[in-house]
Amino acid sequence: MPHIISNRPHISDAASSRRCEDTRPAPLDNELMLALFDHLEECLDVAACEHDLRHTEGFLVAQGRAPAPAVNWLRRLGAQCDCEILERLELTWSAEDEAPLPLSRAGRGGA
Numbered sequence: 375m376p377h378i379i380s381n382r383p384h385i386s387d388a389a390s391s392r393r394c395e396d397t398r399p400a401p402l403d404n405e406l407m408l409a410l411f412d413h414l415e416e417c418l419d420v421a422a423c424e425h426d427l428r429h430t431e432g433f434l435v436a437q438g439r440a441p442a443p444a445v446n447w448l449r450r451l452g453a454q455c456d457c458e459i460l461e462r463l464e465l466t467w468s469a470e471d472e473a474p475l476p477l478s479r480a481g482r483g484g485a
């Protein structure tokens with residue numbers, strides 16, 4: 375079940391377009407990204423976000439991944455802390471794509 379947060383910040387078309395311009399390979403595949411969303415939902419249901427990426431970094435280390443490449447990538451996508459990963463990325467994520475890329479607003483049928 376998606377983590378629903380009211381008063382979501384509007385992600386501008388410029389921010390969305392910056393995401394699509396980054397042609398470097400994503401450091402996290404879809405399966406791992408979806409698992410990260412689940413992990414963060416569980417963590418943030420228990421405790422409030424500390425406005426850092428401690429839960430994300432801990433998850434990556436537990437998965438045997440170096441956190442820095444993924445953290446830098448997530449920040450480029452506009453997520454500066456654990457709750458922003460859910461607020462800004464989870465509901466726009468395309469689980470069907472082979473290459474993990476957030477969908478643009480236009481790609482989801484929005485104006």
